Amino acid sequence: MRTVDPDSLEAFAQVAIEECGAPAETAATVARSLVSSDLVGHSSHGVVRLPYYASQIEEGSLDPAALPTVEEAGLIHRIDGGGAFGQVTGRRAVELLTETTAEHGVGVVGIRNSGHLGRIGEWAEQVAEEGYLFASWVNLQGGAQRIAPPGTADRRLGTNPITFAVPSYGALPFDLLYDGATSQVAHGKIIERDGSGEQLPPEWTITETGEPVTHAAEFEDHIGALLPLGGTETGHKGFGLATMAELFASLVGGGPVSTEEEQGWAGNGAAFVAIDPTALSSREEMARKVSDLVRFLRSAEPIEPDDEVLLPGEPEHRIARERRAEGIPVEEAVIENLRKVAADHDVQGALPEALR
Known part of the structure; x- marks a missing residue:
């Protein structure tokens, strides 16, 4: 999996959102928010959402200039x-x-x-x-x-x-x-797997037969439920x-x-x-x-020697510290979608080098 510098990813997201019609201040706010999610390990709410926002703007359900x-x-x-x-x-x-x-x-x-x-x-x-x-x-x-x-x-x-x-x-x-x-699981976890071919964990979903949904694309096609x-x-x-x-x-x-x-x-x-x-x-x-x-x-005494008690918010704190130093990992399916957003809005030059 490729990794990308957080600042360059945020800069790209800001440019792409501006090209979708958002004022600079709005674009900066949204880009910072998306990358902050990627930083703490919740990529389901990170830049994976850019194509989703772009499509909403195109269909008129999201007004990029509204306050x-x-x-x-x-x-x-x-x-x-x-x-x-x-x-x-x-x-x-x-x-x-x-x-x-x-x-x-x-x-x-x-x-x-x-x-x-x-x-x-x-x-x-x-x-x-x-x-x-x-x-x-x-x-x-x-x-x-x-x-x-x-x-x-x-x-x-x-x-x-x-x-x-x-x-x-x-x-x-x-x-x-x-x-x-x-x-x-959050719906963003399904979105992350859409197009990857990876099977969904069976504990996430259910269909009318009682069996789980197999792939993200099926769930996105309205098969089954969470x-x-x-x-x-x-x-x-x-x-x-x-x-x-x-x-x-x-x-x-x-x-x-x-x-x-x-x-x-x-x-x-x-x-x-x-x-x-x-x-x-x-x-x-x-x-x-x-x-x-x-x-x-x-x-509390750990059952396994390597186990430890992690408090709510602690995993995100650790992941953010690591990713600021080493970069944010980005799935290939997400990279392809970001490239498409860049091409659709003619901002390929703003894509971080690691994602080209």
Whole structure:
């Protein structure tokens, strides 16, 4: 697998997004967000999304020049993305969230009609960096249905991620972060394998016969569905989380819920919440609690000598450090798609040398 320098990959993504019609500031925001996902090992939300965004712009479901608007103000804000890039909407949501939390100790932001919000962990990290707790629930506003309720193979919900972040207050070199789809796997993991010929792990999907979907291309052709988190054994738990995320995002954000088959994709809806726990305590007290818990968790005796307890957010911290030094690995199928984007928008010269 080829590796590419993060800065050169980000520079290419910015040029390509600008050529799709985005202003320079928007293009820079989106490119930085995509590559940050690749850096932490979540390539399902990285530059693999460029062809997807380009096609959305061509079909008119994504407006590269749009900016989100704030419809309501106060302790609770609501943002209408207006079909703008989700990375732009996400950045605005974080700004409102941290400003409100700094003033009131808590903040709530609802989002509707946003383009793909990208890796929600990015927004969680930014809030945690300010010293605040973060929680979010995201849906796909009734479209992009991919999760089947337990015991069925009918697509009814999006992958509806739930995200939490806790600042470590200096007790660790990273903040604690959980960011996960409520399906067995994020849809981006399917996209990564589309065109590669690689078979999908059987635990991910289900068809009406009870058998899994074999290849990504079949899934993208609407065969089968993603199993909820927990799979065939405990999928009722993931389905419950997905249902709650669907409703939290809609009720706070003001967007639609999933109500019918073949419901048109209308972007992301979300509910973001931030809390300042130091409003009634101190950073030192928070750091002590984090440190005490970490020490206790790491004291668990490993079954295998090489096993270790990795905390939420720790794998991403390690991968980012490694990839900044050694480069970002890119699958050949993704490289081919990036070359096509470059050719379609006449920016082949901006492609990193390693991808040509």
